[in-house]
Amino acid sequence: MGAKRFGGLAATILAMTLAVPAFASDAKDDPLAAYRSGEMYSGYVTGDPSSREIQDDDMMNPSFLWVDKAAELWTTADGTAGKSCADCHGDVESLKGAATKYPTTDAATGKFMNVELKINDCRERQMGAAPFKFESDELLGMTTLVKLQSRGMPMNIDITGPNEKWFKKGEEFYFTSRGQLDLACADCHITNEGMYMRAEKLSQGQPNGFPTYRMKWQKLGSLHRRMRGCNDNIRAEKLKGLGEDYLAVETYISWRASGLPVETPSVRK
Ligand code: HEC
Ligand code: HEC
Structure with a gap:
């Protein structure tokens, strides 16, 4: 595992992310407020128009x-x-x-x-x-x-009680740089969100559309497969699908997605 290299910046970013449920303060009246305001969005928004078109039509969505x-x-x-x-x-x-x-x-x-x-x-x-x-x-x-069965309903993860340690572990993972490229998930999906990486526009890396049909895979794939792809891209130590690390990261990003509607099954390039 790489060293934590987020200092002051990390604190700022962390404070920003920790504010997610806070800026969803109208959450009681409108659980989808953060989504409607555009602050929170899935890869649907940054993805290419042809994938969106297929996702919009259940008859076309493989x-x-x-x-x-x-x-x-x-x-x-x-x-x-x-x-x-x-x-x-x-x-x-x-x-x-x-x-x-x-x-x-x-x-x-x-x-x-x-x-x-x-x-x-x-x-x-x-x-x-x-x-x-x-x-x-x-x-x-x-x-x-x-x-x-939950499509259109807001993600609503409980991070208290026995769930808290999983959330903490996932948050730690998300902000820790790793691999030969020495990058953290947050480097791409928070700090550089909206920027282009090669031909791809970086999204917030949200989990709410998974499993997703990915053109590149020519099949449906899970969130853990997608995270594994990102983790392998930065040449970090390989981790097991459905293992504890990815389960913890899933918890962190599902909490970050609070208020985003379930979009399963999404379509991505
Ligand atoms: C070097 C940059 C980079 C890093 C680091 C990175 N990713 Fe990604 N990730 C991407 C790119 C590029 C995509 C495809 C475009 C997009 O949706 O951002 C992607 C997509 C995703 C998606 C799919 C989003 C969607 O709506 O389809 C998830 C989830 C995700 N990443 C999670 C992670 C996690 C968890 C980590 C840390 C283990 C991570 N990523 C690290 C570049 C990165
Ligand atoms: C013999 C009865 C039984 C069968 C068969 C069964 N389940 Fe369940 N399932 C339950 C009960 C009881 C619960 C809630 C309490 C628990 O988890 O033990 C549950 C809970 C669940 C939940 C969680 C619901 C929630 O609100 O959190 C899911 C998802 C689920 N089952 C899916 C399935 C699927 C998919 C199958 C078939 C592969 C299946 N179950 C077969 C009895 C069953």
Whole structure:
């Protein structure tokens, strides 16, 4: 891990980010205030127009191939309990709003989970089935199906209580420079947000559109895959998808996204 090289600047940036929920002070009346004011935005805004056009049209968005398969899986019994998701949850619409609060500490097990891990928790504990593999079509599709139920609803992460240490760990990670290029996530997604890096305009690096269909991947991909790409680009030590580091960073950036509407499934170049 690289040394912390944010001094006074870091403090300023940190104060600015810490002010996020504060400038969403109208949050009680309008949870989407920061989004409407344009202070907070996703890669949809900085992305290229053709990706936006595809994202705007569910019939054109290839992500829905995965969503359709996941809808079939939702009603398919699996595991030793012989149950399907639908047997317990009924219509998938019953999960409306659920995704906005993840990652969080799971009430049933006390473990810290994002949506992917919660789906796998149900598979293991409730169904007696094997967890879906990281980045498998099944896990990507089911995660997208679950998050889709919250589309348009503001992200709303709780960073108090048992979640606090994950938030702190993720924040620390975000502002720590690392890798051969000695860069922190914040260098690109806060300090240089809006600037061009080669042909790409740097966004705030928000998580609210994931899983995303990326042209470069020619498939749907998870937030952890995207973060891993950024982390590998700065030639930092490789980290595991769904591992603790990325889970912590996901917590920090999901909190930073407070008030941004869930956009899953987004489309990016
Ligand atoms: C050298 C600059 C750089 C660094 C450092 C960097 N990224 Fe990125 N990141 C990019 C670029 C370029 C993109 C694609 C354009 C965009 O959305 O900003 C991107 C995209 C993203 C996205 C997708 C946003 C969207 O709406 O599609 C996320 C999330 C993200 N980065 C998170 C991170 C995290 C977490 C870190 C630290 C591990 C990090 N990035 C470090 C350059 C960087
Ligand atoms: C045997 C019943 C059962 C089955 C089958 C089941 N679940 Fe669950 N699920 C629950 C219960 C009970 C909870 C809430 C308490 C808990 O987590 O134990 C829950 C919670 C969840 C949550 C979190 C909801 C929230 O508001 O935080 C998600 C997401 C979820 N399940 C997805 C799934 C998916 C996807 C499947 C199929 C792969 C599935 N579940 C299968 C019983 C089940």
